[in-house]
Amino acid sequence: MFSANIFTLYPEIFPGALGHGIYQRASEKKIWELNVKNIRDYAYDKHATVDDKPFGGGSGMVLKAEVLNECLEKNSNDYKTYYLSPRGKVFNQELANEFSKLKGINLLCGHFEGVDQRVLDHRNIDEISVGDYVLSGGESAAVVVLDAVIRLLPGVLGNENSTKEESFNNHLLEYPQYTQPRKWRDLEVPEVLLSGNHGEIKDWRLNQSQSITQRLRPDLWTKHCNKSNKN
Structure with a gap:
């Protein structure tokens, strides 16, 4: 079973489109599973603070290193983690094919002005982008990535030859x-x-x-x- 693990501040967004049609049926057949973790659950103060102002000034807020790392640490697994970011490697069909051959992936959804760089460096997290534009958060990008990957898993599509001619x-x-x-x-x-x-x-x-x-x-x-x- 392919394991899709989402780390987000907005878990209510999921499964969204992934909870319908062929994706829902594939989930019911245990071809893939979706696990969503709320980053805010790992905040350590009574206000559940997850962000702070960026050092050096500038607009927006940055996800705090200790909160994000705690969430990732408490839900660690053997899958590679990817941060959805406009500065990342552009996601394409080749990457979709590559991901579909894995046992699972972790997708980190940023928000505001992004995440503390030290978490990405400390955990050796790669960055991927769904295109040269800016989204308000990584959640919609995560759905795009999983949409492209899950449909390639054996047994998801009725005609396995259809993906060869796309x-x-x-x-x-x-x-x-x-x-x-x-x-x-x-x-x-x-x-x-x-x-x-x-x-x-x-x-x-x-x-x-x-x-x-x-x-x-x-x-x-x-x-x-x-x-x-x-x-």
């Missing part, structure tokens, strides 16, 4: 999809998809993926070309 595999975006009716508002489904010729359909989809990637994501197209040249 966007970002081989650095290509996914080809267009169509369903019934064949004609909608004078727009018709490409004829090749109705031909029954699986070879031609496969070639069409590859060409579409290449064209879309080259047009919309030239950065991914460059990676695809470099990988193809190496092979």
